[in-house]
Amino acid sequence: MTLSDSALADTPVAPARPASRGVPPPLVLGIGLLAAWWAIAALVDSAVMPTPVTAVERLLVNLQSTRFLDSAADTVLRLLTAYVGVAVVGAVTGFLLGLARFWAAAVSPLLYAVYSVPKIVLFPLFLLFLGLGDASQVGFAFFSGVLPMVLLVSAAAAAVPPLPLKLAASLRMSTPAVITKIVLPSILPAFAGALRLTFGLTFLGLLIAEMFTGVSGLGYELLRNVPLVRMGDIVGEVVLVILIALAPAIGLRTLETRVRARFGTTTEGDGR
Structure with a gap:
C-alpha cells in the first residue's frame, strides 16, 4: 500500500445524506403557468382573458347543467372507444406488419405518406362514408391515432435483434415461444411509448371532429361559445379538457x- 492509499484509508468517510426530494418539477411548472396566466389576465381586459378564478367559476356553473355533463360524458365514451381500437388494432397490425418484411416494405411508404397529410383534409371522407354523428367522430379519432401506433410498433417489430432469433432457431424453439420470450419483450417499450403518444393524438382528433359535426361533446361546447364570445366558458372548458387528459397521460x-426499466435495451452509458 502506498502513502496516498494509506492516507485515503485513514480518512473518515462522511455518512451519505438522504437525497432532498424538493418540489416536483411538474408542480413548479404548473404554478409558474398559473401565475403567468393570472398576470396576463390582470394586464388585459378580463373579457379577452379571464382570470383562473373566473374560468373555474364558469366551469363549475357549466358542470351543474345536465346538457353539459352529457356532452362531457359523450366525449369520454367516444374517446375510450376510439382509443381502445387504436391500441388493439394498431398494435396487432403493426406487429404483423413488422414481422413480414415484404409487406412492411410495400405498405410502410404508403402509411407514412398518408400520415404526413394533415388529418383535417381527410375529414370530409369520414363525413361522406360515415355521415354526421358518433360514427364519423369516433372513426376520425381512431384514424388520428392508429397510424402512429402501426408505424411505431411495426418499426419495433422489424428491429428485433437478430442474435436472439438465431439462437432460438439453433435451439429449435417453437414460434409461440419465440414470440412470447423474444419478440414481445423487445416490442413492449416501443408499444408503451406509442400508447402515450397516440392517446393525445386520438383525443385531438375527437375534439376536432366534435367541433365540425357534433351536436354534443366538449369540442361542440367549445365551438358553440366562440360566436357568443364567452371567454370564461371557453377557458373553463379548456381546463376541463386538460383535466380529462391529465390522469391518463400521467x-x-x-x-x-x-416498461422501459424492465424491458428496455441497455444504453451506451451503462458500459455494457
Whole structure:
C-alpha cells in the first residue's frame, strides 16, 4: 500500500445524506403557468382573458347543467372507444406488419405518406362514408391515432435483434415461444411509448371532429361559445379538457417508464 492509499484509508468517510426530494418539477411548472396566466389576465381586459378564478367559476356553473355533463360524458365514451381500437388494432397490425418484411416494405411508404397529410383534409371522407354523428367522430379519432401506433410498433417489430432469433432457431424453439420470450419483450417499450403518444393524438382528433359535426361533446361546447364570445366558458372548458387528459397521460407515462426499466435495451452509458 502506498502513502496516498494509506492516507485515503485513514480518512473518515462522511455518512451519505438522504437525497432532498424538493418540489416536483411538474408542480413548479404548473404554478409558474398559473401565475403567468393570472398576470396576463390582470394586464388585459378580463373579457379577452379571464382570470383562473373566473374560468373555474364558469366551469363549475357549466358542470351543474345536465346538457353539459352529457356532452362531457359523450366525449369520454367516444374517446375510450376510439382509443381502445387504436391500441388493439394498431398494435396487432403493426406487429404483423413488422414481422413480414415484404409487406412492411410495400405498405410502410404508403402509411407514412398518408400520415404526413394533415388529418383535417381527410375529414370530409369520414363525413361522406360515415355521415354526421358518433360514427364519423369516433372513426376520425381512431384514424388520428392508429397510424402512429402501426408505424411505431411495426418499426419495433422489424428491429428485433437478430442474435436472439438465431439462437432460438439453433435451439429449435417453437414460434409461440419465440414470440412470447423474444419478440414481445423487445416490442413492449416501443408499444408503451406509442400508447402515450397516440392517446393525445386520438383525443385531438375527437375534439376536432366534435367541433365540425357534433351536436354534443366538449369540442361542440367549445365551438358553440366562440360566436357568443364567452371567454370564461371557453377557458373553463379548456381546463376541463386538460383535466380529462391529465390522469391518463400521467398513468401512461408511468407505465412507459416502468416498461422501459424492465424491458428496455441497455444504453451506451451503462458500459455494457
